Amino acid sequence: xxxxxxxxxxxxxxxxxxxxxxxxxxxxxxxxxxxxxxxxxxxxxxxxxxxxxxxxxxxxxxxxxxxxxxxxxxxxxxxxxxxxxxxxxxxxxxxxx
Amino acid sequence: xxxxxxxxxxxxxxxxxxxxxxxxxxxxxxxxxxxxxxxxxxxxxxxxxxxxxxxxxxxxxxxxxxxxxxxxxxxxxxxxxxxxxxxxxxxxxxxxxxxxxxxxxxxxxxxxxxxxxxxxxxxxxxxxxxxxxxxxxxxxxxxxxxxxxxxxxxxxxxxxxxxxxxxxxxxxxxxxxxxxxxxxxxxxxxxxxxxxxxxxxxxxxxxxxxxxxxxxxxxxxxxxxxxxxxxxxxxxxxxxxxxxxxxxxxxxxxxxxxxxxxxxxxxxxxxxxxxxxxxxxxxxxxxxxxxxxxxxxxxxxxxxxxxxxxxxxxxxxxxxxxxxxxxxx
Numbered sequence: 001x002x003x004x005x006x007x008x009x010x011x012x013x014x015x016x017x018x019x020x021x022x023x024x025x026x027x028x029x030x031x032x033x034x035x036x037x038x039x040x041x042x043x044x045x046x047x048x049x050x051x052x053x054x055x056x057x058x059x060x061x062x063x064x065x066x067x068x069x070x071x072x073x074x075x076x077x078x079x080x081x082x083x084x085x086x087x088x089x090x091x092x093x094x095x096x097x
Numbered sequence: 098x099x100x101x102x103x104x105x106x107x108x109x110x111x112x113x114x115x116x117x118x119x120x121x122x123x124x125x126x127x128x129x130x131x132x133x134x135x136x137x138x139x140x141x142x143x144x145x146x147x148x149x150x151x152x153x154x155x156x157x158x159x160x161x162x163x164x165x166x167x168x169x170x171x172x173x174x175x176x177x178x179x180x181x182x183x184x185x186x187x188x189x190x191x192x193x194x195x196x197x198x199x200x201x202x203x204x205x206x207x208x209x210x211x212x213x214x215x216x217x218x219x220x221x222x223x224x225x226x227x228x229x230x231x232x233x234x235x236x237x238x239x240x241x242x243x244x245x246x247x248x249x250x251x252x253x254x255x256x257x258x259x260x261x262x263x264x265x266x267x268x269x270x271x272x273x274x275x276x277x278x279x280x281x282x283x284x285x286x287x288x289x290x291x292x293x294x295x296x297x298x299x300x301x302x303x304x305x306x307x308x309x310x311x312x313x314x315x316x317x318x319x320x321x322x323x324x325x326x327x328x329x330x331x332x333x334x335x336x337x338x339x340x341x342x343x344x345x346x347x348x349x350x351x352x353x354x355x356x357x358x359x360x361x362x363x364x365x366x367x368x369x370x371x372x373x374x375x376x377x378x379x380x381x382x383x384x385x386x387x388x389x390x391x392x393x394x395x396x397x398x399x400x401x402x403x404x405x406x407x408x409x410x411x412x413x414x415x416x417x418x419x420x421x422x423x424x425x426x
Binding site: 016018019022053080082083084085088091094095096097 | 126131132133134136176179180183187258261262270272273275276277279280283344347348351
């Protein structure tokens with residue numbers, strides 16, 4: 001599998017560092033197919049026991065939000081301090097609250 | 098699966114070599130207090146128990162939106178309205194985290210949803226009690242969410258990875274829920290005599306049901322042993338109930354209210370709180386569908402689902418149309 005330029009497609013690599021933790025994005029690599037991507041990811045990203053499980057996802061399959069729209073896209077939580085426990089100052093100092 | 102593991106994790110059928118290896122690995126992971134992840138081999142009974150527990154938990158979050166959502170339009174100020182909306186949004190979010198965790202065990206979301214709407218699945222009995230006054234928003238936040246937090250904190254270490262991770266997120270978000278409830282009660286308690294009475298009345302009604310949220314006494318909790326062996330459950334029902342009582346006994350003093358339990362006292366000899374007898378007959382009746390609001394809650398859920406059908410259809414139609422456009426282009 002190659003892209004239109006004749007180069008290998010890009011894959012995003014996610015590593016689970018230990019049981020109980022989520023897979024976390026580690027980086028990306030080029031590989032001709034999924035199986036090679038997985039093997040390359042193992043060799044590239046887990047040489048020092050960094051992981052116990054790997055995911056590779058074709059970069060083109062990732063839908064990302066627009067970085068320029070950051071302000072607008074994520075503005076809803078702004079000014080909603082009451083979503084945080086620290087907003088409730090009268091319960092400050094009450095044990096186990 | 099050739100295994101029959103009803104009544105505890107004991108194997109009553111012969112395992113294939115692959116299954117035996119899986120079982121050994123599973124046992125080892127549990128013994129090491131590590132986590133089971135979705136693609137690991139796991140006993141069918143473990144999968145079944147977790148699917149039931151996690152989906153019931155999710156259903157409780159979804160049904161739990163209703164008693165509070167009923168008060169959004171009647172909240173006494175814009176600030177309280179905004180807070181209540183944020184809380185109800187959180188409950189919806191928590192339900193979705195838990196459904197997505199449950200799906201990693203192999204049961205599709207639609208099936209879980211159907212189990213709730215047909216009344217086949219259970220959810221926390223507490224949400225079948227009515228929220229009669231504004232003070233109930235305080236009592237629900239303080240006592241009901243307080244009990245939920247006491248239950249949920251140890252679940253952050255549940256042996257199933259996706260469950261534990263969902264609980265970490267949920268517990269982080271829950272912290273404001275309990276505080277906002279506490280402050281509603283605190284304000285009412287320091288208000289007019291009528292307001293203080295309203296706060297006390299709400300505490301009186303939610304005290305016993307919140308203690309029952311931890312489930313039946315250990316002497317009458319048949320599934321607890323297996324869940325503890327699997328490290329899904331870290332503390333017994335009674336241990337968690339004790340911990341909760343110890344916390345609210347102190348907090349109620351700050352509220353200037355009383356717990357409706359004249360017999361409540363700490364027994365130094367056993368190191369436990371002795372509280373009133375809880376009505377487990379009522380508890381079982383409410384779980385079985387005969388609480389004051391069961392029918393109303395389920396009907397509301399079904400109506401919301403049916404009334405939202407056009408939105409789902411429109412979204413699917415739009416997605417299909419856009420897919421056709423992309424194909425043509």
